[in-house]
Amino acid sequence: MITAEKLQILSDAAKFDVSCSSSGSNRKNKGGIGNACQAGICHSFTKDGRCVSLLKILMTNYCVYDCAYCVNRHSNDTPRAIATPTEICDLTMEFYKRNYIEGLFLSSAVYKNPDYTMELLLETVIKLRKLYGFNGYIHLKGIPGADEKLVMRAGEFVDRMSFNIELPTERSLRLLAPQKTKKNIIVPIGLLRDEKSERLSFKHKFLPAGQTTQIIVGASPEKDGQILNLTQALYGKFSLKRVYYSSFVPVTESKLLPTQPAGLLREHRLYQADWLIRFYGFSVKELIGENENLSTEYDPKCAWALKHPEFFPIDINVASLEELIRIPGIGVNSAYKIISARRYGRLSLDDLVKMKISLKRAIHFITLSGKFFGSMQDTTVSQSLKLNAASETAEQLSLFSTPQIFSTVLTGEL
Numbered sequence: 178m179i180t181a182e183k184l185q186i187l188s189d190a191a192k193f194d195v196s197c198s199s200s201g202s203n204r205k206n207k208g209g210i211g212n213a214c215q216a217g218i219c220h221s222f223t224k225d226g227r228c229v230s231l232l233k234i235l236m237t238n239y240c241v242y243d244c245a246y247c248v249n250r251h252s253n254d255t256p257r258a259i260a261t262p263t264e265i266c267d268l269t270m271e272f273y274k275r276n277y278i279e280g281l282f283l284s285s286a287v288y289k290n291p292d293y294t295m296e297l298l299l300e301t302v303i304k305l306r307k308l309y310g311f312n313g314y315i316h317l318k319g320i321p322g323a324d325e326k327l328v329m330r331a332g333e334f335v336d337r338m339s340f341n342i343e344l345p346t347e348r349s350l351r352l353l354a355p356q357k358t359k360k361n362i363i364v365p366i367g368l369l370r371d372e373k374s375e376r377l378s379f380k381h382k383f384l385p386a387g388q389t390t391q392i393i394v395g396a397s398p399e400k401d402g403q404i405l406n407l408t409q410a411l412y413g414k415f416s417l418k419r420v421y422y423s424s425f426v427p428v429t430e431s432k433l434l435p436t437q438p439a440g441l442l443r444e445h446r447l448y449q450a451d452w453l454i455r456f457y458g459f460s461v462k463e464l465i466g467e468n469e470n471l472s473t474e475y476d477p478k479c480a481w482a483l484k485h486p487e488f489f490p491i492d493i494n495v496a497s498l499e500e501l502i503r504i505p506g507i508g509v510n511s512a513y514k515i516i517s518a519r520r521y522g523r524l525s526l527d528d529l530v531k532m533k534i535s536l537k538r539a540i541h542f543i544t545l546s547g548k549f550f551g552s553m554q555d556t557t558v559s560q561s562l563k564l565n566a567a568s569e570t571a572e573q574l575s576l577f578s579t580p581q582i583f584s585t586v587l588t589g590e591l
């Protein structure tokens with residue numbers, strides 16, 4: 178059995194990887210142990226706000242690579258450990274049976290070489306599925322540079338895989354992670370996408386929960402516009418389920434890196450913009466220029482609305498769904514509520530209040546039966562939006578956050 182000391186090293190070493198926050202996979206028990214359910218694997222949030230699953234572990238933190246930003250880099254003096262496939266399987270089963278976890282997120286540093294590491298990871302997931310009969314959720318990290326046959330084989334046994342992009346441009350990758358290349362990250366993502374869609378046409382399951390990736394924000398000089406353009410391409414061309422952003426934290430000393438953390442507000446704004454791209458029909462071009470950063474003062478939808486007065490005010494009683502969800506403060510749920518309530522008559526301001534539609538931001542951008550209730554003064558509007566934005570803290574989600582932060586981030590009512 179894996180020792181507590183080893184477990185501490187390997188789970189602690191995994192905490193900076195944020196590409197694993199939910200499952201999205203639904204599979205019934207077929208005689209083994211456990212189910213994967215769409216509600217997602219168990220989550221926990223560490224003190225600094227990072228999302229971790231209860232069994233989120235590296236197979237090893239011995240690494241032959243030397244990525245400047247990484248605590249596990251070869252040249253960093255840190256306690257090291259390695260777990261065997263059997264140890265990881267035993268641990269997963271023991272935790273699962275005790276109801277500590279609902280799945281496994283298994284990653285690894287590059288041990289000896291990419292192929293050897295991927296072989297060990299593959300051996301672990303095959304054992305877990307076939308020998309131990311584990312039917313729960315598995316998210317496996319892909320090792321850039323590993324043989325594609327190993328990667329494809331892994332896709333048959335796990336729910337989700339992720340190859341981390343890490344840095345937004347090849348230039349930054351060359352500088353900060355010289356042993357990695359854009360090619361050996363992007364090629365397997367493309368192959369997995371193709372394999373999944375081919376098997377889907379034969380109704381064969383392959384990576385049912387798809388792929389995700391992680392981008393480190395602020396370790397290199399790329400602006401939010403560049404990062405979001407990359408994100409848009411990853412969703413569009415590679416059908417990724419999620420792109421996660423990890424704000425840079427200096428955990429090692431390197432002349433190549435900033436000395437200050439990138440800050441969680443930047444990460445938060447990127448998640449907000451990402452949400453607008455995925456669920457609100459915004460394109461990156463509308464939100465931000467290639468060489469710009471997102472506003473720190475306003476959330477991305479408010480910033481867009483302030484730049485586009487020609488779009489407003491919008492008449493709540495006639496606007497389409499697409500127009501409603503562009504109003505600051507009105508999210509998809511509120512827009513559907515409005516559209517469904519309109520079937521019974523014209524809506525008044527009181528009706529919106531009764532329907533619990535948040536008007537703090539929206540009031541300056543709407544009319545109701547020709548009446549406008551907001552401020553005509555640009556400065557008053559921007560001031561009140563700024564005050565609303567200031568109520569968002571710059572922290573990542575925590576179990577102990579106030580309900581307001583949950584409603585902003587989890588429901589995406591931007």
Ligand code: SF4
Nearest residue numbers: 240242244247250286
């Ligand atoms: S490959 Fe790079 S990022 Fe991954 S563990 Fe090794 S040093 Fe860290």
